[in-house]
Amino acid sequence: MQVVEKTRHINATLSGRGIPLIKEAILKAYPKAIIREDDTDEEYIDWDESDLAKEIRAERTPGLVLAAYREREGLTLVQLAEKVGTKYTAISAMENNRRPIGLIMAKKLGKALNVDYKKFLE
Structure with a gap:
């Protein structure tokens, strides 16, 4: 699971049975947060290592x-x-x-x- 919040970028990997409670708490604290769920991080790259970041x-x-x-x-x-x-x-x-x-x-x-x-x- 990846958590994305506009002003604070948070990357977290969670596993276990308590994930729904954690998601609920995050959304309560940050209503505009976007929570992405997937089993692999293959489509995500570290911004600092991206070609665009290096170019900028x-x-x-x-x-x-x-x-x-x-x-x-x-x-x-x-x-x-x-x-x-x-x-x-x-x-x-x-x-x-x-x-x-x-x-x-x-x-x-x-x-x-x-x-x-x-x-x-x-």
Whole structure:
């Protein structure tokens, strides 16, 4: 059995007679959870090992990560620049990978975007 919940990805393998009670408890706690039942995991692959995940990681740059988090927060370049105390052209240059994101700026961006600053240094 595989349990899938939109914000928390949980993989669990269960066996025995208590499975219906466990399923009921999961669905009570997470009404939108999807429980998939099958005897084999052959059709499932580990996301981190998939070709798509590897391709995304290879193409992910600090600038793209910055742009994604800025958009997630619904901020414009100007608004983010004001929050971190820089010019919008500097933010644009970072997002387009024309300017590196240093440690101090990464910390300011992390605070402004509600994310771990290390995301901008990877």
